[in-house]
Amino acid sequence: xxxxxxxxxxxxxxxxxxxxxxxxxxxxxxxxxxxxxxxxxxxxxxxxxxxxxxxxxxxxxxxxxxxxxxxxxxxxxxxxxxxxxxxxxxxxxxxxxxxxxxxxxxxxxxxxxxxxxxxxxxxxxxxxxxxxxxxxxxxxxxxxxxxxxxxxxxxxxxxxxxxxxxxxxxxxxxxxxxxxxxxxxxxxxxxxxxxxxxxxxxxxxxxxxxxxxxxxxxxxxxxxxxxxxxxxxxxxxxxxxxxxxxxxxxxxxxxxxxxxxxxxxxxxxxxxxxxxxxxxxxxxxxxxxxxxx
Ligand code: AMP
Numbered sequence: 050x051x052x053x054x055x056x057x058x059x060x061x062x063x064x065x066x067x068x069x070x071x072x073x074x075x076x077x078x079x080x081x082x083x084x085x086x087x088x089x090x091x092x093x094x095x096x097x098x099x100x101x102x103x104x105x106x107x108x109x110x111x112x113x114x115x116x117x118x119x120x121x122x123x124x125x126x127x128x129x130x131x132x133x134x135x136x137x138x139x140x141x142x143x144x145x146x147x148x149x150x151x152x153x154x155x156x157x158x159x160x161x162x163x164x165x166x167x168x169x170x171x172x173x174x175x176x177x178x179x180x181x182x183x184x185x186x187x188x189x190x191x192x193x194x195x196x197x198x199x200x201x202x203x204x205x206x207x208x209x210x211x212x213x214x215x216x217x218x219x220x221x222x223x224x225x226x227x228x229x230x231x232x233x234x235x236x237x238x239x240x241x242x243x244x245x246x247x248x249x250x251x252x253x254x255x256x257x258x259x260x261x262x263x264x265x266x267x268x269x270x271x272x273x274x275x276x277x278x279x280x281x282x283x284x285x286x287x288x289x290x291x292x293x294x295x296x297x298x299x300x301x302x303x304x305x306x307x308x309x310x311x312x313x314x315x316x317x318x319x320x321x322x323x324x325x326x327x328x329x330x331x332x333x334x335x336x337x338x339x340x341x342x
Contacts, residue, residue, distance in 0.1 A: 057109075057138055058145045063195050066147050070108060070196055073144075079104040082198035082225070084189060087111040088128035088243035089137050092233040096202045097141045099230045103200050109138055110147040110192055112154065116162075117184030128246055147196070154191065162187045163221075168212035171305035173319055174330070175209075177295045182213050189214055193223050201225045206232040206240050208319055208332040212305055232332075238264070240331050247327040256324060258290035260331055263297070263318050267335040270299065270316070276308065292322035292329075299335060 060066040070080055081100035085093050089111075100107040111134055118124035131148060138146055163186040169175060175182060193201060201218075203211045215227050233241045238260035239253075248256055266283035270276055276299050287294050301308055302317040316335040321328060 054139045054142075056135065057143045059135070060145060060147050061149055062153055063149070066108075066145075066195055069145055070106075070198075073106045074197070078106045079199045080106045080108060080196070081200040081202060082192065082196045083107065083109045083143075083202050084192050085109060085111055086113045086127065086243065087134050088130055088246070089134045090233075090241045090243065092204060092206060092241035094137060094141045095233050096204060096230050097138065097143055099228065100200065100202045101142055103202075103228065104198075106144045107142070108145040108147060108196055108198070109143045110149075110196075112147070112149055112188070114154075114184060114188045115151060116155070116187060117181050119178060119180055122178075123244070123247075126247075128243055147192075154188065163190050163217060165213060165217070167216050168209060168305045169216070171209060171212075171300065173209050173296060173298060173300070173305065174321065177321065182210070185210055186213055186217050190217065190221065190223065193218070193225050198225050200228055202228045202230055204232060205229050205332070206242070207330070208317060209305060212303075234260070240329075242329065244327055244329070248324065252324045252327065255291050256329060259287055259292060259320060259322055259329055260333070262286040262290070263320055263331060263333050266297070267318050267333055270313075270318075270335050273313075287320070287322055292324055295321040295323065295328070297322075302334065 058069055060069055073080055081104035083096045083100050097107055097109060113127050115124055162183050165182055165186055169182040203214055205211060211229050218227050237257040239257045262283040266279040269279040280297055284294055284297050297320040299308055299316050299318050302315045308316055314336060317332055318335050319332040321330045
């Protein structure tokens with residue numbers, strides 16, 4: 050016998066969301082929020098699972114946020130598959146879904162944004178998407194204020210975004226605890242992403258080269274080779290595999306600043322590269338193995 054999975058409550062307005070979550074809060078339940086843009090895959094579901102492990106109630110937001118797309122980016126063609134997402138979230142045990150219309154989030158006259166520095170101006174994604182993090186931070190601040198969760202879960206897949214949100218939550222005294230979740234990958238190393246759906250069959254075959262070149266560079270850095278040589282060769286390998294490389298950099302994993310002279314611990318390798326019209330991002334830890342004694 051199969052038991053039917055309950056469908057999560059769907060809230061379309063901030064008022065409905067607050068009523069639904071307010072009732073849980075009143076009965077003393079911990080609430081976790083998982084913000085997404087929908088087109089959900091197993092990576093998103095792993096965030097929901099982490100949220101369920103940490104809180105009694107899980108709310109997932111699905112909102113393709115126009116403010117974080119530049120005019121030349123893929124806002125119009127970004128996949129929107131709400132019914133499919135809802136079925137996945139029901140199966141994953143989410144309790145509620147917040148799915149507002151753009152006008153609910155950005156009503157006539159909307160004029161306020163969050164102003165960022167620190168990790169948001171590290172010279173990585175921000176160099177190529179100069180208005181992106183302001184759009185992300187503003188929607189995340191709004192969602193955290195709307196839902197007032199105890200916990201909010203974000204993927205390490207978007208590593209600079211996670212650093213920006215941690216910084217913002219600390220600086221603005223937003224009460225939610227920000228949790229990072231590891232990146233889920235295909236068997237060949239490609240990080241799961243809603244944008245992988247844009248890849249042609251041929252591009253999909255080449256896509257894992259990005260992560261492979263990053264693993265190669267990280268291994269060489271761990272083995273004590275100079276950063277610049279490892280980065281130079283990996284950049285050449287990525288371009289040679291047919292990517293247009295936006296950046297491949299090693300940074301301090303906490304601040305995203307360039308590594309201090311001689312720094313070998315707490316480093317992160319971050320990259321963005323385009324295959325045809327699809328832009329892929331990835332990042333991995335570069336922790337050196339502890340010295341053998
Ligand atoms: P998005 O819908 O792309 O805005 O992503 C929503 C959340 O899912 C963000 O916190 C992402 O970092 C996270 N996410 C996206 N892809 C993955 C992945 N492959 N593994 C883990 N988390 C992910």
